[in-house]
Amino acid sequence: MTAQRTDLITGGVIAVIGAVYYIATFSIQETANIVTPRTFPAIVGIALIVLGLFLAGQAVYRARKTALAEAGPGVGDAPGVGIGDGAAASAGEAADPHEPRGGVTLEVPPEPATRKVVFQFALFFVYLAILIPVGFLLSTAAFLMGLTSIYAPEKWIRNLIFSVVFAVIVYGAFVYGLAVYLPVGILG
Incomplete structure (x- = not known):
C-alpha cells in the first residue's frame, strides 16, 4: 500500500470520525451562555473534518503529481516542450526530468518518522x-x-x-x- 493511499484512507477515516463527533454534539444540552457546553466539542469535530479532508486532498494531489511525473516529459506541458530547461530542449539534448524549471530548487521536507x-x-x-x-x-x-x-x-x-x-x-x-x-x- 503506497503512502498516498494510506494517507487517503486515514484522511477519510478522520473526516468520518469528525463528522460523527460533530453530530454527537447536538445531543449536548444548550445553555443561555454565549459559549455553551456544545461549543468546544463542535469546534473539535469541525477541525477533525477539515484536517481529514485536507490529508485526503493532499494524498490525491501527490498521487496525481506522481502519475504526471511517471508519464514522462511533455505530459501536461505545451506540445514539444519537455520538463526542464528550454535551452537544453532547444539544443537537441534530452531534458533532465530532475532539473527544475527556471533554475529554482525546492527541497521537500522529510516525512515525520x-x-x-x-x-x-x-x-x-x-x-x-x-x-x-x-x-x-x-x-x-x-x-x-x-x-x-x-x-x-x-x-x-x-x-x-x-x-x-x-x-x-x-x-x-x-x-x-x-x-x-x-x-x-x-x-x-
Missing part, C-alpha cells in the same frame, strides 16, 4: 490524563514543551518561552475573556 508520530500521540494521551489533576497551565505548558522539543530540541529556551506564553494566553482568554473556567489543578 513513525517514532515521532507515536511519541506525539503518547504525549497527547499523557496530557489528557494529567490535565485535570495537574491543571491546565502546567499540563499545557509541559505538553507544548514536549511537542516542540520533538522537532527542535536544540532550541529549548525558545520552546519553553513559547509553551509558557501560549498556555498563559489561552488560559487568560478562556477564563477572563469567555468566562469559561479551566482546571487549576495543583496551582489552585
